[in-house]
Amino acid sequence: MATVDLNLVRVLGALLDERHLTRAGKRLGLTQSATSHALGRLRRLFGDPLFVRTSRGLDPTARAQELAEPVREAMRALDRCFRAEEPFVAASAARSFSVAAADYGSFVLAPKLLERLEREAPNVDLWLRPVDASFAEQLARGDADVAVAPARSDELPAGIRSRPLYRERFVCLVRKGHPLVKKGIDLASWTSMRHVLIAPRGAPGGVVDEALAQLGKRRRVALAVPHFLLAPHVVAGSDLVVTVGARVAEAFAEILPVRVVDPPVKLPGFEVRMYWHERHHRDPAQQWFRDAVREAAG
DNA sequence: GGGCGGCACAGTTATACTGA
């Protein structure tokens, strides 16, 4: 291969198609003479005349006919290599995209994302996966196309890109008719209540405990759960209170006997971001999907 | 590292050759 001029593959391909030296040359942007020289080099390379003269042009030898299909296949492969990147056509695409997200993120995004897929990309499937604490490695391994997670305070690892999806505020969720919650919830009632702590990684503490600590207060965590979506069900059937993102709370208030109230202390909200790997950054299909996720989050 | 000369090679023009 090191000594083979791959331009000769183009010449051989054109000669096999045209069976006419002058026309083959024109097709390649060469003069008849240059094409004849190239044919001479091909003849030396293969040790075979490859084409014999006729009144109409050139007829391929048995060896040239033998080469026809491999040459065409090579041309097709090269064409695929050098062809400009094709745009992503959602309507005809048949593939899947995967999102790594906590159940909270999936709950917020999946319904609207699916709605868009059904509308614009009926043969595109969606795979939701649990998000790892080290989602950058998940993305680097190719286990997910995008990850949806709260913004990180530390610097992103090399090769990971991100963009904000939405900001979320915290609200409290209690059962309807809760004896301690009338119009709203005051600090004394709140600290006397039993709380549900959502701890995806199983670690104690969180934004509520930090805010209470600043006031010299504490709360009792009666139940710690690893999933966001379990907490509203627990609250609906007990006197427990849970502090969760407003999107989840408001959605469950429509389907469970629970009500949303503002917490009695100021809690900092949080930003949810979408993360993806650098190698997918310019991929038209991935760009389309990230746009769909952004729209679903909006 | 840059300039220079020699060399190889692809391509061009002009022309010779071939077969119907």
Place this chain on the structure above:
DNA sequence: TCAGTATAACTGTGCCGCCC
């Protein structure tokens, strides 16, 4: 005679080795 291919002579370009 004509359409088409092959070839001689030449040109332009790129590579390589040598020298400074």
